[in-house]
Amino acid sequence: MKHTIRQVFRSGKFVVGFSIFMGILLIVTFYPLIIRDAPLKIIGQGTFFAPGIYVNVYDSMGSPHYTILLDDAAAKRIADKLDDDDRQAIKEWLVAAGISEDAIEIENTESLLDLWVNNFDPTTRIPGMTNADRNYYIRLNTALDGLLSTEGAIVASVNPETGALEEKGVIRQTDYVNVNQVPNVRVLPLGTDNFGRDVLTELVQATAVSLRIGIVAGLIATFIGLVLGLVSGYIGGLVDDVIMFITNLFIVIPSFVLLILISFSIGQEQRGAFTIAVVIGFTSWVWTARAVRSQVISLRNRDHVNLSKLSGHSIAHIIAFDILPYIASYVVMALILQISSGILAEAGLSILGLGPRTTDVPTLGLMMNWAMIYQAHILGKWWAYFPVIIVIALIAFSMNLMNTGLDQVFNPALRD
């Protein structure tokens, strides 16, 4: 046993796969201990906030202000509001409004803005201008308002007695706050999803749930497959015929179709993550059963089994000690494959909307499902679905690496 384990860990592929898998497991275990937020808590009002560091604006005003004089601050401010396309658009509008093209200096921000402020009128109807363009110019006009002003912004609050605004302070353009001094800063490394939840926290729990689903499904499928395969293969005869008949029935009906039918008929109310895992397990044992059976059939005529019989051992003893150890490595590999295919099956089901009950627990598939419903993939909100794909791929990849690694160890024909 020790020897086998040592051999297994000598396989590079296995070690890489195992490290990835253990890495995922570690993150899944320790992340919730460090970040103690409820993964399904809606924290964002609005959908798909981009990844980043969110600094509370109110608190930043209350934090100590520091004056930092940076030459390019104003330039950056202007560039952010007025890029080259905007300048070109302003020129087009001005030309259409009858300003001579020569008078427009597109690079000279001051003169350009001057012309714009003096001439722009949102009610002007320019032939051929679409509503979308008109809305754009209005937005641009709003954004440009006071762009070149060097005055600070005034912070005021309402006097409860007079109802008038009273100046509380001025935020100058050179004012900075230290993020560390702002009491409310929220880091959203992967932004938020359509519900306004922190994607990273959700992803970690979803991974944990999906792994649990995969492991439960894999254990069930492997256990059923192993028992049926052993019984069918070793006892043979009528028992074999009956079991193989059932197995063949399951093969003819593609398991995913079966899975869909069962999940659909269970109904949303009963579909917890565990139920889904059980359903996946009960529909995916077929190949394990067949493979185990054929292995057992070839084993049961082996001389060591005959010798064991001649030594007076019982059937149970022979199955347990002379057959099972020989297929154990195979069963372990099958288990690994079943776990990863269980995770994929859950994802597939959830994407079809047949996964676990929607918002009890997050799963990788459900995250994909919601991202798709809210069209994250079309709107380019990559953080809502891409990390999920990566995690699914990593799990499947690590499982497969472990599997091929084991295969190399247990199957001498593949050793190099």
Added chain:
Amino acid sequence: MNAGKKPCLSGRGVTKEFGFGRNKTVAVDGVDFDFYEGEIISIVGESGSGKTTLAKMLLGLINATEGDIFFQGKKRNIGSHRKKKEYWKSIQAIFQDPFSSYNTFNKIDSVLLDCIRMRGGGRLPREKKIELMTEACSFVNLKFEELTNKYPFELSGGQQQRLMIARIFLLKPQILLADEPTSMIDACSRTTILDTLMQLRDEIGMTPIFITHDIGLAYYVSDTVYIMERGKFVESGTADQVILNPKKPYTQRLINDVPKIYEEWDLSTV
């Protein structure tokens, strides 16, 4: 020649069929035989002749489709697991491929301890068991101290096959079925195995039955030779009779096709 001796294993019309209907094949086709105590018997046949199937029936690993097998004059009864266990105290086997004959997950000690248990020595003190195992190993020229805690696959083929004989030494059966015991063994070790087997025979007085395709070996070791073709015994008799003066065309051809060294090998008869 066999007068006065009693048969330890006999068969009447022993038949084994596999499959049903069109797929039916007859592996062993109604053979009759009497294997006498103390003799060395060889069953010679080419691959597919049914000799291994017959061996398995003799061992009770598979049941005959038809016919009866008599053990020590009585019809053999191995209906229950207990009866089988009893039967296997009297008849044991050595298989062709030593590399697949052992459970690779069991240590050599456990292989030998199984035999001691089989002989009712399960409750012996540990020292006694070790003594028995050491004795068995030294009989086949192995050192138990070196083997203990090792796995069979760590031994060479010849050593594994000798360990198999050590097993027989411990079990002391009346009959030993040796199914191609040397075909996977190097030429040099082959002699050792045969010698050890013969020595064991003298020691415990068992009846060896060789199942082999090697006519040379059969001729060399056995008293009585059975030639098997397509599930039937086509010729039997003493080794000299059958091999030096074959009567049946099949036997003649078989012997003719084996390369010779003392005489000219007639290649024209193919």
Added chain:
Amino acid sequence: MGNAVLEVNELTTKYITRFGENIYAVDHVSLKVEEGKSLGIAGESGCGKSTLALSLMGYYFPPLYYTSGQIIIDGQNISGMDPDEVRKAILGKEIAYIPQSAMNALNPTQRIINFIEDVIEAHKPYATKKEIYDQAKSLFEVLGLPAEVLNKYPVELSGGMKQRTVIAISVILSPQILIADEPSSALDVTSQKMVIKMLRNLMDSGLIKSMIFITHELPLLYNVTDDIMVMYAGQIVEKAGAHEMVFTPIHPYSQGLMGSIMVPESGLRDKKLTAIPGVPPNLKNPPSGCRFAERCKYVMPECRVTSIPLRDAGGGRAYRCILPKEFLMEAYERERGER
């Protein structure tokens, strides 16, 4: 002395394992095969017979590496040649090789004639299908194989027929020398005999000039080859004419081998079989002295220290032992004695 078709001088090749250990599976082997002669190589499994066969072709692929020595075929030294070059210029044309599992290596989806087309087209690109078929048919006739085999698939042939077909395909380009590695061990006795007959036929008809036959079945070797070499642990321990080797082996190892021959002939039952205890040494770490020392019943202290050269025994014979041949031969005679 005839023309040497193949001459091998001090050839050494090695395997490099995954852990970087060198295994010298062929250690300073010299041999010579003359035109019209066949050489047999005998030995237990693991003694380097098959590696020698591979090494003789000059066709090296990891983990097998060429180390030193010469292989001269038809006057051309092919040792150390690029494997690609060897495949194009040597294999099939100069040397034909039939590996142990050759008959099971046939692609089951191709007809026999397709294999022959492949072989011929590689060397004669302009041959038409008809020409190839005719050539193949005449060859098959010479070798006593039915021509209809050409249009069959491998699965339609029996084991013996398949093996004979493989041999026929491999000699279609009339190679100088045929190396057959256990060509008949997986067959029943009758098919085995047919394969042997065919090999003899090949030699007799001059289709091949010479042959190296590798097997552990000594009676076969005795019936096929002119000379026999016994290999032990990567080295040649004895060379002799076939008859001499079988009946009067000199080296203790050869004696062990020959003494264990079992044939259904009256001559046998009187003889005692000889046995050699123990196992061959591990070549990762071979003994510094005589490699057979551990198993030898005549072993002396110096055997374990100095390496033993191959000694000439006269009459074309040579053996690797420090004891005199007379002593060894007499001891063998006595040992076999009466049963």
Added chain:
Amino acid sequence: MKHKSSLFSILLGLLLIFSLSLAACGGATPTEVEAPAESAPVEEATAVVEEAAPVEEAAPTEEMAPTDEPAPVEEAAPVEEAADPNALPRNETLYSNGQQWGPVVGWNPYSSNNNNAMAIAQQDNARVIMFETPYLYNMLDGQVYPLLADGPFTWNDERTELTFKIKPAAHWSDGTPVTAEDVAYTWATHLKYSTPTGTGNVDFIDAIEAVDPQTVVIKAKLDENGQALNPLIVAAYVSSNYVIQKAWTQTLEERVGDDATAFLADPAEDVVYSGPYHKYFADDSKVVYVRDDNYWGQDASMWGKLPVPKYLGHVIFKDNAAGTTALQAGEVDVSQQFNANVQDLWLENDLPISTYLPEAPYGIGASLPTAFFNLDSPGLDQVAVRKAIAMAVDYPTIIANAMTDQSATFDQVPRSLMNPTPGEQAMYDHEAVADLQWAGNDIEGAKALLDEAGIVDTDGDGWREYNGENLSYVATCPNGWSDWQAAIEVVAAAGAEIGIDITTNFPEWSVYQTVVTKSDAPLPEDYDIFMMWSDGAGPTQPWGRIRKLISSEFNGMTSNWNGNWGQYENPDADAIIQAIPAETDPDALKAMYTDLVKIYLTDVPSFTLMYRPQSFHTVNESVWTNFPHEGDGTNPPVPPLNLTDGWSIAGLYNLELVNP
């Protein structure tokens, strides 16, 4: 989402039909119905000039020579152009999506099983590209405008008979004039074959008669006092139901031999229509309509010109995502589906895409998706519990996350029974109910309310008890209706904040609908709080919507597709609802509606979670422009309804090419 949209539209139709069939009685004249025939004078002037242009473009190759005279060209029997429906000239085609989700079954305007959402939809905003109604409803100002009718309709003094005339210019596609007899025969046929239109109106309309070829009289059913049972529904008939040709109807009857089933199942490939477009091509990927250049509406008495696009293409997509992608690519001009985060299309993707309003909520809300309370659930029979839950819910999050801001907030449009259109908002007194309003997310207020009512947590487990039992509810909505699911999650989250345990449950729609619409028994477990819809905009609104939200008349129905699914009962509300249709005095009406809003905000039988547009309206202006948008200068304003429904069809006459 797709699932939802299609079901939504089908069910909305069903709902309407049932509501019409069960409308309460009433009397007297409803709100005065103006019918301003004057379209904007500016447009009239340009109409003549523009007229010729589309005709020329329509047939650039095959027409003889472009002529400046508009009418005669059409008469010269338009050669059926064999334009490939898969390669229509792009700048003559207006593409839309989001109405049709599967292949068209038929073209029979009597049938409700055509699956022909682009051509046949008789409802509050009837779809009028192929078949036409006498009047067009405009959801923006709540008025109806004549189409086939000539001038406004008139009531007699008793409000029992409604009279209108047919425009002399109106003619069918076969050239015969549209007559009053067609209107009368259409109604007779609806009755004869018990179509949904027939069964829905038979309780309120006594007869429709042709006084002369131009004049139609609709006689209302009367109650025992000789008053019309419900003048509102009678008046709504003229803007929600098509006029179908008598001659063709008779042809069809002959063909099917008076068999009612066959009559309604006939695909009517030969149907005669009066509208500006007719079928051109239909398969499972798209439906295309081609303009009838003989359309009567180019007469100066109606539009004075033809609608601008020669082809109307409606692309059938697999799901919303496919539709959004096509919209982004400019393959669709008008998208009538929910596009999450629609503002990203122009803010981030810089696409020439716009909505009716430039900023959130981007469109005009018309219906009120509502969470109903099961008033039989222990604890939910207490107003304090209901109101506390409604107060605690974080509506801004629902609107921001579930609707991606495509709904007005309750700060912008305070909670009432009205939809956010200005017409409806003006119908109740905002000040009078201001004290009853709640803004949501008021955790402290909700807690105080419960504490005051004595519903507190006595055993310290964190959940409040009522009658010794924890307040524990299940909030339910159909699975796959993503915005509702997201909303109901927020409702559940609010419960935990105020010590009420609310979990969510999402059954399949098939299960959900049978449970919710069964109003003759108490609702089962797991349906303590559940979501359903309300009516949108239409000529009977807001009365019809209010009735369906709170009237007890639906309680006890085995299959209730109308509303009040929580089975609320309030005699005061019932009385006001019954009185409104007969009321004509605007001040009295306003007082009545204000009372209803008061009752609603006091009793909280249900609470609206968001506003939802009648239909989503997102346009890509890469080919066409001048779509309806806020402040587009149209008078009356053109509503954002895909340019096919009710008055929004006026938008088709205003379209311009971006690159002519």
